[in-house]
Amino acid sequence: MEYYVVGGSFTFICSKCGILKKFEGIQPKHKTATITCKCGNCARINLTVRCQFRIDTEIIAVVGDSEVYIINMSARGYQIASGVEKFTLGQEVDISWLCPGKNQIPIHDTCKIVNVSQSIYGLKSIIDLPHSQNKAKGFFLMP
Numbered sequence: 001m002e003y004y005v006v007g008g009s010f011t012f013i014c015s016k017c018g019i020l021k022k023f024e025g026i027q028p029k030h031k032t033a034t035i036t037c038k039c040g041n042c043a044r045i046n047l048t049v050r051c052q053f054r055i056d057t058e059i060i061a062v063v064g065d066s067e068v069y070i071i072n073m074s075a076r077g078y079q080i081a082s083g084v085e086k087f088t089l090g091q092e093v094d095i096s097w098l099c100p101g102k103n104q105i106p107i108h109d110t111c112k113i114v115n116v117s118q119s120i121y122g123l124k125s126i127i128d129l130p131h132s133q134n135k136a137k138g139f140f141l142m143p
Ligand SMILES: [Zn+2]
Pocket: 014, 015, 016, 017, 018, 019, 037, 038, 039, 040, 041
C-alpha cells in the first residue's frame, strides 16, 4: 500500500476495519512504516513524500461561483488569478478543479486565502484531501 505524505502528514485507512488515523511529523527519510491498528490488523505501507514541489499550471478552477485560473500549485496550496470575484485575507473558500491525467480526477479542496496582491491570491489548503484525490494530485505534481 502506497501513502502520500503531504506537509509531513498522512492519514492511514485500515483496510480491515476502515478506521482513519492521522500521522504527523513524517520526515523525507521515512520510506516505510508498519502500523498496527486497534483491530489487530498489521499493515506495512510505503511512504512517498510529495510536499515541496510547486509547478506552474494553466488550469481553470471554480472558487465559489466564479471561474479562476490556477497559476501554480503545490501539495498544500495554490496561486490563483481571479479577475471578477474578489477574496479577502483569511477567507475560507472551496476550490474545485479537474486534475489532468488519464483519469481526470475532480479535486475539491478547502483553502484559506493567505495572500492577496491585486487579482492574484495565495490559497493554503486547510483539509486533507481524500486518498484518491491526494494521490492524483501527487502524481500531477511529480517533477
Ligand atoms: Zn483496523
